[in-house]
Amino acid sequence: xxxxxxxxxDVLAAAARIAPHAHVTPVLRSRSLDxxxxxxxxxxxxxxxxAGAFKFRGASNAVWSLxxxxxxxxxxxxxxxxHGAALALAARSRxxxxxxxxxxxxxxxxxxxxxxxGARLHRCAPTLxxxxxxxxxxxxxxxxxxxxxxxxxxxIAGQGTAALxxxxxxxxxxxxxxxxxxxxxxxGTAIAxxxxxxxxxxxxxxxxxxxxAFESLRRGERVTDLVPDTICDGLRGTIxxxxxxxxxxxxxxxxxxxxxxxxxxxxxxxxxxxxxxEPSSATVLAAVLRNRDRFAGQRLxxxxxxxxxxxxxxxx
Amino acid sequence: xxxxxxxxxDVLAAAARIAPHAHVTPVLRSRSLDxxxxxxxxxxxxxxxxAGAFKFRGASNAVWSLxxxxxxxxxxxxxxxxHGAALALAARSRxxxxxxxxxxxxxxxxxxxxxxxGARLHRCAPTLxxxxxxxxxxxxxxxxxxxxxxxxxxxIAGQGTAALxxxxxxxxxxxxxxxxxxxxxxxGTAIAxxxxxxxxxxxxxxxxxxxxAFESLRRGERVTDLVPDTICDGLRGTIxxxxxxxxxxxxxxxxxxxxxxxxxxxxxxxxxxxxxxEPSSATVLAAVLRNRDRFAGQRLxxxxxxxxxxxxxxxx
Numbered sequence: 001x002x003x004x005x006x007x008x009x010d011v012l013a014a015a016a017r018i019a020p021h022a023h024v025t026p027v028l029r030s031r032s033l034d035x036x037x038x039x040x041x042x043x044x045x046x047x048x049x050x051a052g053a054f055k056f057r058g059a060s061n062a063v064w065s066l067x068x069x070x071x072x073x074x075x076x077x078x079x080x081x082x083h084g085a086a087l088a089l090a091a092r093s094r095x096x097x098x099x100x101x102x103x104x105x106x107x108x109x110x111x112x113x114x115x116x117x118g119a120r121l122h123r124c125a126p127t128l129x130x131x132x133x134x135x136x137x138x139x140x141x142x143x144x145x146x147x148x149x150x151x152x153x154x155x156i157a158g159q160g161t162a163a164l165x166x167x168x169x170x171x172x173x174x175x176x177x178x179x180x181x182x183x184x185x186x187x188g189t190a191i192a193x194x195x196x197x198x199x200x201x202x203x204x205x206x207x208x209x210x211x212x213a214f215e216s217l218r219r220g221e222r223v224t225d226l227v228p229d230t231i232c233d234g235l236r237g238t239i240x241x242x243x244x245x246x247x248x249x250x251x252x253x254x255x256x257x258x259x260x261x262x263x264x265x266x267x268x269x270x271x272x273x274x275x276x277x278e279p280s281s282a283t284v285l286a287a288v289l290r291n292r293d294r295f296a297g298q299r300l301x302x303x304x305x306x307x308x309x310x311x312x313x314x315x316x
Numbered sequence: 317x318x319x320x321x322x323x324x325x326d327v328l329a330a331a332a333r334i335a336p337h338a339h340v341t342p343v344l345r346s347r348s349l350d351x352x353x354x355x356x357x358x359x360x361x362x363x364x365x366x367a368g369a370f371k372f373r374g375a376s377n378a379v380w381s382l383x384x385x386x387x388x389x390x391x392x393x394x395x396x397x398x399h400g401a402a403l404a405l406a407a408r409s410r411x412x413x414x415x416x417x418x419x420x421x422x423x424x425x426x427x428x429x430x431x432x433x434g435a436r437l438h439r440c441a442p443t444l445x446x447x448x449x450x451x452x453x454x455x456x457x458x459x460x461x462x463x464x465x466x467x468x469x470x471x472i473a474g475q476g477t478a479a480l481x482x483x484x485x486x487x488x489x490x491x492x493x494x495x496x497x498x499x500x501x502x503x504g505t506a507i508a509x510x511x512x513x514x515x516x517x518x519x520x521x522x523x524x525x526x527x528x529a530f531e532s533l534r535r536g537e538r539v540t541d542l543v544p545d546t547i548c549d550g551l552r553g554t555i556x557x558x559x560x561x562x563x564x565x566x567x568x569x570x571x572x573x574x575x576x577x578x579x580x581x582x583x584x585x586x587x588x589x590x591x592x593x594e595p596s597s598a599t600v601l602a603a604v605l606r607n608r609d610r611f612a613g614q615r616l617x618x619x620x621x622x623x624x625x626x627x628x629x630x631x632x
Contacts (some may be wrong), residue, residue: 026342047590274363274623277592307590309582
């Protein structure tokens with residue numbers, strides 16, 4: 001599958017394909033957070049997804065899209081985070097090998113999770129070039145299928161299934177918010193929302209310290225040379241070309257949030273919803289609270305992307 | 317209502333009475349916790365209950381059991397913890413006054429929660445005698461109805477509705493576990509389980525540093541003079557007489573756990589279920605893990621009692 005833009009039918013197909021494997025995650029509410037936001041907030045809890053993040057949706061869709069002969073050679077990706085773990089788990093559920101290229105210096109607990117799901121780790125220098133080279137090497141050596149964390153159309157279509165479920169649970173919403181890193185989740189969400197509820201707007205929440213999507217949309221061309229500086233470890237990646245094209249095509253707007261706003265929002269989610277989310281997830285609540293007047297009185301859907309927070313490194 | 321033993325019909329009536337007010341909380345699963353326990357674990361998440369704990373069930377049942385004329389005079393209790401907040405919220409939902417007697421030195425954030433739900437605080441010295449005297453004074457002054465945190469039969473019946481919902485969700489279970497403090501939750505649970513699934517055993521999990529229920533059952537008489545020393549702030553109370561009678565009548569067994577085991581279990585619940593629970597809640601998982609061989613291969617229900625953990629005081 002080349003990197004053509006995925007469409008709504010791909011999201012629907014993904015939903016059917018991953019149904020036997022992925023959780024239908026709950027949508028939580030909180031009266032006190034509604035009061036704080038002056039709006040009606042519906043939280044789609046992907047922190048409860050298998051392997052702890054929405055990434056399992058896209059990874060599963062990619063793994064189960066493969067023909068048997070291709071699948072037998074396994075899958076490979078480069079990711080030291082949630083996508084690596086998600087792909088490892090998806091591969092194990094199909095009984096095929098998974099190779100995950102990880103940079104030197106990656107967080108030990110994350111690597112342990114990837115290995116616990118049965119993947120083989122391949123270490124490389126901590127640069128994008130080294131990661132891509134190593135992944136290409138593994139492909140040549142094993143014939144494994146590359147599943148990119150966010151530019152793979154199968155991955156994007158899979159990520160869109162979270163918004164499908166959200167809208168099925170809530171009915172009409174004025175807007176849906178997701179965090180923006182590489183753009184897999186926001187891209188899939190934009191496709192799903194346009195298919196189900198075209199009047200519903202889609203917003204991306206992005207840390208000020210990793211504002212590539214915001215800057216790319218402002219300039220009208222993809223920016224890839226910002227140096228990320230944010231506590232949102234899941235959102236430090238560069239926006240993908242196909243992802244940028246989807247954001248432009250769907251008229252996505254980006255709302256920036258500071259790390260302090262993310263910390264405050266994460267604490268609110270812990271305290272009021274009684275759930276554990278990682279910093280990236282809290283960007284969506286931070287964005288709504290920062291733009292309180294803009295969304296006052298509206299029905300809003302917020303995708304909480306994951307819960308893989310390092311408990312030894314508490315929020316302030 | 318005098319302190320006669322509540323029966324199954326009272327639990328069923330409570331379920332109908334609180335249905336418009338209380339949440340039906342989700343039951344969560346985790347493959348990795350199942351593997352760790354060697355058993356099938358079903359977690360009833362009362363940390364998602366309104367006001368953050370199962371206590372809202374009993375408080376609501378008591379408040380909505382009152383005749384209109386009685387209700388108009390309000391309710392009073394002594395509790396600086398979850399019951400105080402739960403009763404305040406239940407009273408507000410009925411539009412009646414709530415008085416909560418709190419000892420000097422109680423945690424500020426908990427008092428703020430009680431006040432935020434609209435209750436009036438009455439401060440007294442930090443002894444049981446002073447609390448009871450102050451509550452009696454408020455009763456005389458206002459005509460408010462006393463709703464004891466765990467000896468009130470309406471409260472016990474209300475707490476039993478969590479187990480009703482749990483069994484409705486899971487179907488047959490080999491055993492159900494709840495934390496034990498004053499004995500309201502375990503008492504209501506015993507009644508509910510006996511009514512729905514008489515073959516299902518009920519276990520109480522109790523901290524070694526607050527083992528009054530264990531000691532009372534061992535001696536065959538109620539022990540009330542142990543000095544509690546445990547991180548489980550919700551389980552430091554003395555076991556009630558009616559609660560002890562219920563535990564004896566239903567053949568409840570108590571499993572002791574150390575504070576270290578509670579800390580480890582709490583961390584597992586945070587990490588694997590991605591939910592926030594307070595130390596008291598973690599006793600049930602700690603008890604199952606401590607007695608791994610005894611429950612191997614069984615289907616178990618664990619009531620996670622609440623999520624009101626102080627985020628400024630993190631677990632080790």
